[in-house]
Amino acid sequence: MAGTATILEDDSTLSRLDRLYFRFEALLNLVGGLAIFALVLLATTNVLGRFLFSLPIDGYVDWVEQAMAFIAFLGIAYTHRLGGHIRMDIVISHLHGRLLWISELLSVILMLGVTLVLIYGSYLHFWRAYDIGDSSLDINLPTWPAKLVVPFALTVLALRLLLHLWGYARAIREGSEQPVAVPLIESAADVAAKEAESVFSEGRQERT
Amino acid sequence: TEWNVSLWGKRRAFTENVEKLAELVDKKTNGDFRLNISYGGLSKSRENLDGISIGAFEMAQFCSFYHTAKNPTITVTELPFSRDVSLARIAEIYQAVHDHPIVKKDLARWNATLLMPTPLPQYNIVSKTEPLQGLSDFNGLRVRGPGGIMGVLSKLGAVKTGVPFSEVRQAMDSGVIDAASFAPHAHLATKSYAVGKWATTNLNLGSANCPVVVNTDALNALKPAHREVLLGSVGEALAFYVDNYENNTTGKYHAAIKEAGLTEITFTPDQTAELNDLAESVRAEWIAKYSGEFDAQALFDFTAGLFKQ
Amino acid sequence: MSLFETMAGMDSIEIGLWVTGAMLLFVVLGVRVAFAAALAGFLGLLWIFSAKLGFERGFSVAMKMAGTIPHSKVSTLALSLIPTFILIGFLAYHAGLTRALFEAAKRWLGWLPGGMGVATVFSTAGFAAVSGASVATSAVFARIAVPEMLKLGYDKRFASGVVAAGGTLASLIPPSAILVIYAIIVEQDVGALLMAGFLPGAVSAVIYAALVILLAKTRKNFGPPVTGFSWRDRFESLPGALPIFVVIGIIVVFIYGGVGTPTEAGALGAFVILCIALFRGARWPQLKSSLMETAKLSVMIFAIIWGVLLYVRFLGFADLPGAFSDWIVGLEQSPMLTLLLILCAYAVLGMFMDAIGMLLLTLPVVYPAVIALNGGEGVTAAESAFGVSEVGCSIWFGIIVVKMAELCLITPPIGLNCFVVAGVRPECTVQDVFRGCMPFFVADVVTIGVLIAAPGIVLWLPSLIGYA
């Protein structure tokens, strides 16, 4: 389930690294959000330009296609830090203590494995476009910058996964029920409450 | 031996060269060598060259204008040569260009060997505006089309407007674009004429080059007998393709245009001359653009010579 | 024979089944759905290429192939609709549209039996026209509508149930992120699917409203209608809700009226709502939080899309969908029975899974089978098993399956909308909300039955723009 998980903090190195890195992840996510904003403005300009002046934006589709990689990938580590990538927790929500952290550790290892494969694969995809050449359909924009975003964002995610690996390993060693710096498993109801809260977050006020 | 072949869309006149090739190879080797054709399952059309270079599949089709930077040399065939040549002759010209050392070297960067062209007749425009009175009416016309044609038309003030192939008819209906330039099979696929009011008959500003390539390593690894069958079947597959395109597709398109009641616009010799002048500068720009990358002048002269013959 | 040789010797359908099994295992173990699918897809490619080329080259080819997918699959114009649709919903909240809409619905419809329930149904339906996500709609209305109903003496089970159920309308009535995702997966026109959602969404709302009135008439102490609003009050309530109609107007004019593409409609809608939010006092903090939330939700959806499409690429090499649809078509029972069984399977799966994840994981295999069941590519309505053409079948099945997925948001054990409503309203337990949703569950089953029996409800609007 999507949502915002609880992440406990203390003054350990791990927790401080976690918070520091989270600020970087949040910044990248904001850039992704701004790309969405730019997309809306671009499309609006395009449609108004066409209506009013018969002047659509040259290569509009090409620009949108380039922007999509930024939108889809820049926030990937931020989303993961907050437990935002959906999963089915019907089984692991019944686990506790070490057993739970071991299964979480296993999950992180699997995720890290596929992420590393994708980092290298997508890097080569970028490299082909950069080295041999590749361009967009209408206005021949180079595609390598957008292709480079993928291995970059996945690398940011891989570092986040390493932090989680550390966090779960520590939880297993200490056998703690409430470890720091990892998203805690919550009941579906807790998750939903968080999700509802996120809709109203940051000083949002109803206006009539 | 089994080869995977990456095409896209649906089976159509455009893919009959590959379909026929697969049929011939299968028959001649008694099923020892087979081509498994996949429509879109193995790759996105614009990444077929990547898939070939990786070695994920052994054969694929793509269009050179999808990504000119990946294959600058073969865009020479998309230049406006202002000549209406027969489909069979286009196939010969493309094959000759594909055998040119500069072109071979270009595709070798993708570990690819050009196997067979997909010759397309000259593109023509279907548009939904009021029928064109003169070339000046191209001013402000929003057209979807490939590089060479749009290079010429934009000099007349036309606006190149990209929309996805699947959205062409709706885009035309809603005024996102005013016109689309395609070969007959693509006008049939998009039913552009259902929305359009007029169609050109002799634009002659070129068409797209959408070759079929194979992975060079895979080709070299083939048993000599199989390789011989594969290479030896290209001519027959092309002949079948050309025959099918001319007798089924082109005719069907002309009938559809007539039935939909479109005004047919035929350019006068004067207008054609004016278009050719503009095409001349587009051709010169192409040479200038690529001279730093390869011997563009030589390749251009070679291609232009073939079109003149 | 070694394990490696045994694995190398399997045919691609066997490989397809093993890999699919592994993916389901990862999902059950709690691996994030996007990465479970991506991992399974990579392992599948690795298996297929290793069997063909040996492990070392096979690994290299599989890794390179997998590495092309994330960029390739998200870089399309059609997918740009998803972030814009999500952004509209967040901005609409800051523009104060929800309360204005509920107030207007109350003044116009409150006099009906169970009037507050009816008003809730239609205001959630109205908000659905600016919101692409069901859960957010329920969360917002749980805050606005439930307290008012409780104050007037409505049963708390009913009050929370109607909000949870009303939220599900957001996925049928455009803009809808889930319909866009469906269209991408099955390569159908996005505009056609968005148009197709309108009427079934409206029919659902009407059936909900009829149900509320029926409940109000038959149950004692149900809760009073709200009366006493003058016509003046009613008309005064309209301007606040007007932006909703502007957005609906833009979408209808663009897609149906043929002025532009769905992408442009989404962007222009987002722009209009943004202007209204700014006009009503929203500033950088609100805009920033909208952008952060939109980016996060978009990343989540895109990750599932590319992860699952990586698995789908493996399926393409293994040709499992082809084999599955051959098997489905070969069953000796009526196609309609098979379709109903497929829908039942979705109902069961939906009890445990999120709607988007469920559709993405299953459609690549199920969709070709349904199309084949109907009579395959290019079939006409007259010759088909379900009385719909190929294109019609793809649109019709999309609407039904999305409605199914929405149904699962209000069924135990993991009905997300119910959890959200219970989360917002401490006075309602999850059990209360599930109980309150039960009548609406019945109404949804009726709606799905109606849509199956009368595909025309789904296909009429798309047919006006030349589809189906």
Ligand code: NA
């Ligand atoms: Na909606």
Ligand code: NA
């Ligand atoms: Na459920």
